[in-house]
Amino acid sequence: MPEAIMKVFRGISREAGEFKTYKVPVEEGMVVLDAIHYIQGFLDPELSVRWNCKAAKCGSCSAEVNGYPSLMCKTRMDRFPEGQEITVEPLKTFPLVKDLVTDVSWNYEVNKKIPPFTPKPDADWTFMQEDIERVQEFRKCIECFLCQDVCHVLRDHDRKDVFAGPRFFVRMAGLEMHPLDALNRAEFLKDHAGLGFCNITKCCTEVCPEEIHITDNAIIPLKERVVDEFYDPVLMFFKKIFGKS
Amino acid sequence: MNKVEIAVAPEKLGATARNDNWWVEPALVATGFTIFIVYATWRGLFEPQYFEWGPYLSPFYSPRILLDWWHWSPAILVLWVPAGFRATCYYYRKAYYRAYFLDPPACAVGHLGGDKYCGETTFPFVLQNLHRYFFYLAVAVLAFLWYDAIRAFDFHGQFGVGVGSLIFLANVVFLSFYTFGCHAYRHLVGGKLDCFSCSARTKTRFKIWSVVTKLNEHHMLWAWVSLFSVGFADLYVRLLAGHVITDIRLF
8 A cells, every 4th residue: 555755743833843754554535634634543643633524615624735725635645646745734824723723713803893794674585596696606615714824915914903814805795795785895895804905816716625716706896896986086076976886 | 903923924935835836837927928028118119110011000009199299109109008907907916916026926935025015005006996997998999909900901992811910800809808808897897786687777787797707707818818919910010011021811
């Protein structure tokens, strides 16, 4: 049976932590999370990892595999050439708890600040499929936070103080485009969620395991809605005169 | 948003645990852009004598604007429109932020830049928000390019087809796919609506939005194909006008 060489981060701080190497037998159909479970079960029971469904639907087992933000349960072992070392390390953008587990609670704090779904008072709760299709794409999000991890505004520039991140632009796009929602979040997006900090480098879209077109279908349409309200002088003029754009 | 403990110290440029060839894409993009920018600048500024041959007018010089008081290349009066349209385009923004600004050069790769990152919130990048105005101007220029493409089949009042005619037609089709797949147009035509089915007008806008969305899904492809085709159409006119090649008449 072929063996994989797994280099896994171990430790409770990034400075004091280290990579440990394990040899794991590889079976057909195996994913990286299986290899981590093998290490836990047979080689190193103290290895910490967060996981739940093993079906790419709970978003728990996010990590960086060979430096690329990935769901461990969706990363097949047979994509790596035999003999190649496979490094597994925790998400870089969030504080480390232990080994492969990070503290992603900042995301939940951001989520609480988003103005919630606010239906029109006289809303007719039946709507057509074409009106809700855009929003359904955003509802596929499993909150794995890989997009938050890879976004350079959070990862490299550490602008968690001003920037909500792609996951929450997806959520806000779902609210803004909902046919029954009556709230306008353009000001919140611009002044509190820091939409302007996004420079469209599309890494969030590249890593999304649900293949949500985060940039093209959520962030850019939101940017255009902010332009309508704050950067388009003609629309702003008409809005001032007639009361709506 | 609350300030939280920094998870990891910023890494230096290129630092990554990725072991794939992540540098290939930004390197190719930077090379492609640089070649085009150098070529377009040279053609637009320094070769105003080779802009037309027979029924073919170089797209760099269309619409042809002749002003008595303008003593420089007439291309300068035109090229700022497509240059502005492409510079503020959402695809090109991704491409040059990665390839030129290296912020970041690729996903999960260390970036170039310090602690003063402001994204597109301050000058000059806040001007990216004017993309829709460049779209309006680009549509006007595109109308002239369609006129030129039709004129490319007119050989002294007779209908004819030369290799140049086909190049001009292909170019204007690619430019149209690129222009009308624009994210700003997608928003203006229907994306800004929350309800597509609410009236006959919004239903029509939904149909147009759906077509624009199809084009928009391949915006990167059309951006590159049209960049290549517009440069190639100009080069073809340059070679004809300089008597380097001759146009082959198909019929």
